[in-house]
Amino acid sequence: MPDYKELTAKQMADGVKAGKLSAVELAKEAINLAKTEGKAINAFITICEEKALKQAAAVDALAKKGTSSPSQPLAGVPVAIKDNISYTDYATTCASHILDGYIPPYDATCVKNLIDAGAIIIGKTNMDEFAMGSSNENSFYGPVKNPVNHELVPGGSSGGSTAAVAQKIVPIAFGSETGGSVRQPAALCGVFGLKPTYGGISRYGLVAFASSTDQIAPLARTAEDIALAYQAAAGRDENDSTSVTFDHPVYSEKLATDKKFKIGIPKEYFAEGLDDEVKQTVEEAIKLLEKNGHTFKEISLPMTDRAIAVYYIITSAEASSNLARFDGVKYGLREAGDKDLTTMYSTTRDSGFGAEVKRRIMLGTYVLSAGYYEAYYRKASKVRELIRLDFEKAFNEVDLIISPTSPTAAFKLGEKIDDPLTMYLSDIYTASASLAGNPGISVPFGKTKDGLPIGVQFLAPWFNELSLFQISNILQKSAS
C-alpha cells in the first residue's frame, strides 16, 4: 500500500474501486492511527472498529464484483464523524456526562448517505460539549490537542474531527457548525472546512445545539476531497423540514475553472482585534488571486459588530430549549433518582452539564423569559434579518467575500477558557454567515512565523458551494 497518510480521499476511492487498494486495509490503518496518534491528541471518543471493518469488507466485495462505481464516490474512504451525529450501536455522547450510556437507535441521514457512498465510519470524534466552544476544552472527555503543537488548542467545537484530518488519520471528517465550529478549527489546524448553506445537509440525527444555524459540515485536506465529502452528504431529506431541495452539480467535475471571480473585501472584517500576521496572510492571498485575474472590491457588512451578540442570544435561546430533553427521565445520566422529581431534574442537570453549557442554558432561558423576550430574543431576531440583508446586498455586487476565518492563529490550551467573552470573539468572522445561512469555507493558506496554520475564509450566496470549491482549488493550486 502507498503511504496511507498521503492519500487523498479521491485516490483512496479510485484505488478501492479499481481493486488496487483494499478498503479493509485502509480501515485498519485508520483505526490503528486513531488508536495511537489519535489518542495522543485525544481526537476520538469512540472507535467504531467492528462496524468499520464490516463496512469495509462489504465495499471490497462490491469492488470485486465491479459494481461499486460510480455510485460509491467515497468507496472505502475512512471517515470520522463528530460525536453529536447519531450512529447506531455506538454511544453518541456530545462529549457530555449527561449522555452517559446513550446509544442512538437510529442513524443520522448524513451517516446513511455516507455509508451509501461507500465511506467507512471509523470513529466518533471529541468535541466541545454539545458543540459549545471554540477551543475544544469544554469536553467531558478532556481537551483535544492541536496536531501542529500539542500545547495549543485545535479550535472548536469540532476539534476532534479537525485534528483527525490534520493528523492525517482520516482524509475526511464531519463536524458540525453553529457559528464557526468547523471553519475556525480548520483554520487553526490547517485544513479545509466547509460550512454548507443552511439546509444543504440534513440535520436529522445531529444532536441539536441551535436548530436555526446548525449544519453538519465536512473537513478535508484538499479542495477536491471536501467537494466529494459535501456531495456525498448533501441533499433534501424528508425527515428534516428545513433541508432544501437543490439540484447539486457534480462538484468534483466542475472544480477546474477559468472563471474569474469578483470578490468583496468587507472592511469590517479587517478592523480592530485582527492579529497582524493573520491580516497580512489574507492580504497575500488577495494579491495572489489578483495576479490570477480575480478582481477585488471593498464592501461593507454594516451589521458585523452586532453579529456576536445576536449569535449568542439566538443560539443560547434555542439551546436552552433543545437541551431541556436531557432531564434524566428517558436516557443518559440520572442522579438523585430516589428523590422527588424536581430534585432529580436539578441534580442530574447540575452534575451532567459542564460550565459552558450551563452558562448558555442560563443565558438562553433568560433572553426568552417574560419581560426580556422583546428586548433580547425579538430584537436579536430582527437584527439577524438585517445581517441576512447585508449579505444579500453584498452578493448583488460580488461573487464571493474574502476574510480571515479566525482573528488569531491557534492559542494555548487554558489561555482563554476563563474568559468566555474573549473566547466568543473567535467566531467574529464566522458567526454572521451562520446567522444568514450562507455557505463559507476556510482554506488553509500560509503560516505564522511560529509555523502555525492560518485560514482564509470565503463566503458565497446560498447554495453556491461550487464557487467556494472552485476558489479553494484555485488558491490551493496557486499556493503550492
Add this chain to the structure above:
Amino acid sequence: MSEYDGYEPVIGLEIHAQLQTESKIFCGCKNAYGEPPNTLTCPVCLGLPGALPVLNKQAVEKAIKMILAVGGKVCNRSVFARKNYFYPDLPKGYQISQFDKPIGEGGEIFFSLEDGTKKSCRLTRIHIEEDAGKSLHPEKGESYTRVDLNRCGTPLIEIVSEPEMRSPEEAYGYFVKVKQILQYTKVCSGDMEKGHLRCDANISVRPVGQEEFGTRTEVKNMNSFKGVERAIKFEIQRQVKLLKSGGSVTQATLLWDESRQVAEAMRSKEESHDYRYFPEPDLVNLVVNDVWIENVRENMPELPDEKSERFIKDYQIRPYDAMVLTDTTSLADYYDEVMQYTKDGRTAANWVQSELLGVLKDSGDDISTFKVRPNMIADIVNKIESKEISGKMAKTVFAEMVESGKSADVIIKEKGLVQISDEKQLLAIIDSIISANTGNVDKYKSGKTNIFGFFVGQVMKETKGQANPEVVNRLLKQKLDG
C-alpha cells in the same frame, strides 16, 4: 334578581380536540388509542437527540376543516412555536404549538340551551399543537410514576372562545355544539372518556351591570360534558360566596374533582409557568394557500345546522325533532336513510326517536351497525300508514325485529299479524257480539254511551287484536246508533 346573588358569571372555554388522523402530527407513528404503553413510538415522538419533526398534512387539513366549519379565517401563513416546560411525559422538554400566529382566527358557535333559547359565542382562535404523553401515577405499593408516550405527538387543535358565555348552561350548550361540529366534520371523535376531547374553563364573576371583568380562575380536569357544567357552576358559586363575604378572588388554576364535586387550587408551584414561547426553528412557516382552503371547503360535509334545516324543510318535522335527530351524524344518517324508503317524515321521526333510541339506550348497541336497518324501520312506518298493521302491531313487529333481525313481512306472516279491515268479515263478528249482549246494547241505547268501549274490546278479543280499530269504531257506531 339574578341566579347568582347579583353577580354575573363570565366564562370562556379552551377546548382541546385530538384530530382523527392516520398518523401522529410530526412522525409516522400510528395515531391510536388503547395500545400497550410505549409501543406507538419512534425517535421523533420520543424526543430522542437529533430527531426532527415533519408536519402531517392531514392534521393541517383537519384543522382547516374545523376553522371553516365555524366560520373562522384560515391564515395563509402561521407559525409553530415551542412551549417550554419540564415534565416527564413531555420528552423534548417543550410542546410544539402555535402562539402568536395561529392557523385559525375568529369564527362563531351558534347553539341552543336545553329550553330552546338560541345563543352564540365567538371564537378567538384555533391553533394546532401536539399532545403530550401520559403519566401513570403510582399504583399501590409502587413508589414511582410510569410514563406512556403513545399519546405523545397526537395532533390536537385548541379552540379558544371569547369570554362571552354567561352561565354554566351556556357553556354546556356551547361545548356540546363544538363537539357536534367536530364529529360532523370527522375532525375529532368527541370522546371525552378517552380524552379525545378536553375542556378547560376560564371563569370570573362581576356585579350585574359592571362592564369590567373580575379576576378569573381556570378550572381543569373535567371529564364529561355535564361535569364541565357542574364544575363551572361550582366555581361561580365559590367566587360569589368569596366576594359576598368581603373576600377577593385570586388568579389560580383549579382542578375539578368529579367524585367529590369540588374544584381545588393546584399548588402554586405547579402553575407558575413562564413557557418561554419562541418560534420553532425545526419547522418552516405553515403556508396554506387559497386553493387548499377552497378544496377543503368544497369537500365540507353537511353541518348540524344545515342538516337540521333540511330535515325540517324536506321531511316536515318539528324543529325539536330535527334537533334530536341531528345530534350525531350516525343518528342523522340513519334517519336520512329511513327517509329514502318512506314519505312519512313525522311517523318515521317518532319511531326513530322513541322506539329505536329507546332500544339502543338499553342495549348499548351502535346505531350504525344495529341489526334493525333503516329500510326495516321504514317498512314498519309504511305498513302503519297503509293500515296493513295497527300501531300496536307495529310495536310487536319491532320488538321481534330487535330480537331476530327478521323483516317486517316475515314477522307479520309468522305471527299472522294482518289487520282485518274487511267490513263484511267484521260486520259478521259485530252482529254476533250484539246479539249475545243485548243487555249492554240496551244500556248503550239508554244513554250510557261509555259502554261503547266494551263492544270494541269484544271485537278485538274475537279477532285476536287484528281488527282495524278505525273500521270497527265506524261499523259499531252505525249498528248501535242506527
